[in-house]
Amino acid sequence: MARPRTTARKVEHPxxxxxxxxxxxxxxxxxxxxxxxxxxxxxxxxxxCGTFDAPVSLSTLTHHFNVLREAGVIRQYYVGTTKMNTLRAVEMEARFPGLLSAVLAASAAERKADAR
Amino acid sequence: MARPRTTARKVEHPxxxxxxxxxxxxxxxxxxxxxxxxxxxxxxxxxxCGTFDAPVSLSTLTHHFNVLREAGVIRQYYVGTTKMNTLRAVEMEARFPGLLSAVLAASAAERKADAR
DNA sequence: CGACTGTTTCGATCGCGATCGTACTATGGG
DNA sequence: CCCATAGTACGATCGCGATCGAAACAGTCG
Incomplete structure (x- = not known):
């Protein structure tokens, strides 16, 4: 049956x-x-979840996703057997203005510097 | 001799x-x-150092100051037997724009909410 | 010099979080 | 119906950082 574009299987978010x-x-x-x-x-x-590039095992990655979700940084939902991830950027911005964006900017800046 | 307004005793900063x-x-x-x-x-x-209000022992506090200094967040210098602390706010702002201020703002906001 | 205050060093403890491998469950396709 | 695929749960390990108390150290003041 070609219907479950987005399946039931619920995930809790704060x-x-x-x-x-x-x-x-x-x-x-x-x-x-x-x-x-x-x-x-x-x-x-x-x-x-599977498409991320990280130097850890899949089970460890699952753990990291849980931490991010429970902290409110990402939102997760199932689509069939795969689990999708979104940044809760707008909400984070409302709750802690400038925080996430500053970290992301700093992170990007450092990545650029390291690449040099 | 009333001279050592700021004593020699050096402290390393990154x-x-x-x-x-x-x-x-x-x-x-x-x-x-x-x-x-x-x-x-x-x-x-x-x-x-001694004038901070924190729920830990003095020796632990020393440890925290070291971490903050080595991370570049604060600057320390001796005045006689006491050690003074300053935020390196301007420098941090230059290095990681918005980061420190966002954390401080979030921190203040939460403190206010908790007090309610 | 000697007492006093402010800070540090040291060594020990202790709990928590990152990591892994393996076994397990859920979906969707043939 | 069964297999392949995507992710999860579990239990074990392991290292690191927060914490402390006690002893050491550095100026200061009398």
Whole structure:
């Protein structure tokens, strides 16, 4: 049956009002997670879990996605058997203005400098 | 002899160009260190190590100051037997625009919300 | 010099988070 | 119906950072 474009299988997300600075910083302090968030930003579109480029195993990556989601940084939803990821950029901006964007900018700047 | 307004006793500080985002985030992820930085900001003037209000022992506090200094977030200098602390806000702003200020703003906002 | 205050160093503890491999579950296609 | 694919749950390991108390150290003042 060709219907389940977006399947039921639910994922829990925190309300933005429930999100703490502590959680967000803890989420962003890990280099692998910053890598994930950066790739998500650069892609400009939702990405499935498997398409990220990170130097860790898949099970570890799952863990990182959980941390990011529970911190409120990303939103996840299933499409069939694959799980998609989006940045909750707008909401984060409302909750902690300038924070996520500053980290992303700094991250990009450093990446550029390193490439030199 | 009433002279040593600012004593010799040197303290090492990283150049701003040597500072990594990783270090700064690691410095700011600890609640006690954010507390220190917030107090420093609100005070608007240099503070001696002993005048901070934090729920840890003095020796632990020393450790936190070291981390903040090595990350480039604060600058320290001796005045006689006391050690003074300043935010390197301007330099941090140049290196990672918006980062420190966003964290401080978020921190302040949360403090206000909690007080409610 | 000697007491006093402010800060540091040291060594030990202790808990938490990143990581992995393997076994498991859920979807969708043949 | 069964297999392949995508991701997850679990349990174990392992290293690092926060914390402390006690002892050491540096100026300062009398």
């Amino acid at each position: 309300e933005m009002s429930e999100i703490s600075l502590q959680q967000v910083l803890e989420a962003l302090v890990d280099p692998v997670r910053r890598m994930v968030v950066s790739q998500l930003t650069r892609a400009g579109e939702d990405m499935s | 150049e701003m160009s040597e500072i990594s985002l990783q270090q700064v985030l690691e410095a700011l992820v600890d609640p006690v260190r954010r507390m220190v930085v917030s107090q420093l900001t609100r005070a608007g003037e240099d503070m001696s």
